[in-house]
Amino acid sequence: MLRRLGGYVSDECDAPRGNPDYDHQFPIFGLDAAGKSTLLYRLFYSQHILTFPDHSFRRETVSVPNYYYHHQEEGRKGEGRDYRKELRFRLWDIAGQVGIIPLWHVYVEEIQAKAVIFVVDSTDWQRLLYTKDALWQLFGHYDDTEAGRELVLLVFANKQDQGGAMTVNEVMCGLDLEGLAARALGGQGGRRWHIRGTDATTGEGLVEGLLWLDVQLRGRRPQP
Ligand SMILES: Nc1nc2c(ncn2[C@@H]2O[C@H](COP(=O)(O)OP(=O)(O)OP(=O)(O)O)[C@@H](O)[C@H]2O)c(=O)[nH]1
Ligand SMILES: [Mg+2]
Numbered sequence: 001m002l003r004r005l006g007g008y009v010s011d012e013c014d015a016p017r018g019n020p021d022y023d024h025q026f027p028i029f030g031l032d033a034a035g036k037s038t039l040l041y042r043l044f045y046s047q048h049i050l051t052f053p054d055h056s057f058r059r060e061t062v063s064v065p066n067y068y069y070h071h072q073e074e075g076r077k078g079e080g081r082d083y084r085k086e087l088r089f090r091l092w093d094i095a096g097q098v099g100i101i102p103l104w105h106v107y108v109e110e111i112q113a114k115a116v117i118f119v120v121d122s123t124d125w126q127r128l129l130y131t132k133d134a135l136w137q138l139f140g141h142y143d144d145t146e147a148g149r150e151l152v153l154l155v156f157a158n159k160q161d162q163g164g165a166m167t168v169n170e171v172m173c174g175l176d177l178e179g180l181a182a183r184a185l186g187g188q189g190g191r192r193w194h195i196r197g198t199d200a201t202t203g204e205g206l207v208e209g210l211l212w213l214d215v216q217l218r219g220r221r222p223q224p
Helices: 034-043 098-108 125-142 168-175 177-180 206-217
Strands: 025-028 059-063 086-094 115-121 152-158 191-195
Touching: 025 034, 025 098, 025 125, 025 152, 025 206, 034 059, 034 086, 034 206, 059 206, 086 098, 086 125, 086 206, 098 125, 098 191, 115 125, 115 206, 125 168, 125 177, 152 177, 152 206, 177 191, 191 206
Parallel strands: 025 086, 025 115, 115 152, 152 191
Antiparallel strands: 059 086
8 A cells, every 4th residue: 555655665675574673663744844854864864954845755764772771780781672772763754745644544554553753843833723633633543442542642843943933832732632632542531642842953852752652662551
C-alpha cells in the first residue's frame, strides 16, 4: 500500500522482519509547513536543511543518544538495548496536504506504529482549529478499542523560536489534548500523550521528545 501511495524511501533494503535495524518506528504527521521535513533532516543530517513542500512520504532512520546508556554507572555497562550508546528511530515524514490527511491512518496501520508524532506550526494560529480537526480525525480511528488506546501521541509545538508563536500551553488547549485522551476507549480515557516545544531548525526539544516515546514504549505501560 505504501508503495502505491508513492514516496521516497532511502533505506530501501529493509532488515529482515523480526530483526529490524531500529528500535522504534513512528509516522510524523502535521499540516503542510508545520516543520516535519525540517525536523527529520535536522535529526538525520544534524543540520538545518532547506525543504520543499512534500506530496507523499519520506523515510529515514535516525540515531539519538540513549539516555539509559549514558546514565549507567561506569563498569556496569553490559549487553542489551539499555547498554547501547544510541537508539535508532525509523521516522516516516508524511505530507500534510489536504488530500492526504484522510489517509494518515493508513500509514499508522501499515507500519504498525505504536506511537504518532504530530507537528504543529505554533505561529499558525489561524489554522489551529483545522489542525485540531486533522488530529482528532486521525485518532477517531483508534477510539474504540483497547489496542487503539495504546497508540501514544507526542505533539511537537514547533517554531517556538519565532516571535509571536503560541506557547506550548496555548497549543495544548487549542488541540484539546486532554479531551482527545479522555475520548479513548469509548470515553474511558487513558491515552498517553505529551507535548513539547521545539525548534526544528536547531533541533531544540526533538531528542527529548523521542526519548519520552522510548520510555513509554519500553515493555509495561507506566503506572499513573
Ligand atoms: N523558524 C522556524 N522555521 C521552521 C521551523 N521548522 C520548520 N521551519 C520552516 O518552515 C517551513 C516549512 O517546513 P517543512 O519542514 O518543509 O514543513 P513540512 O511539515 O515538511 O511541510 P509539507 O512537506 O508541506 O507537509 C520551512 O521554511 C522551514 O525552514 C522552526 O522550528 N522554526
Ligand atoms: Mg515536508
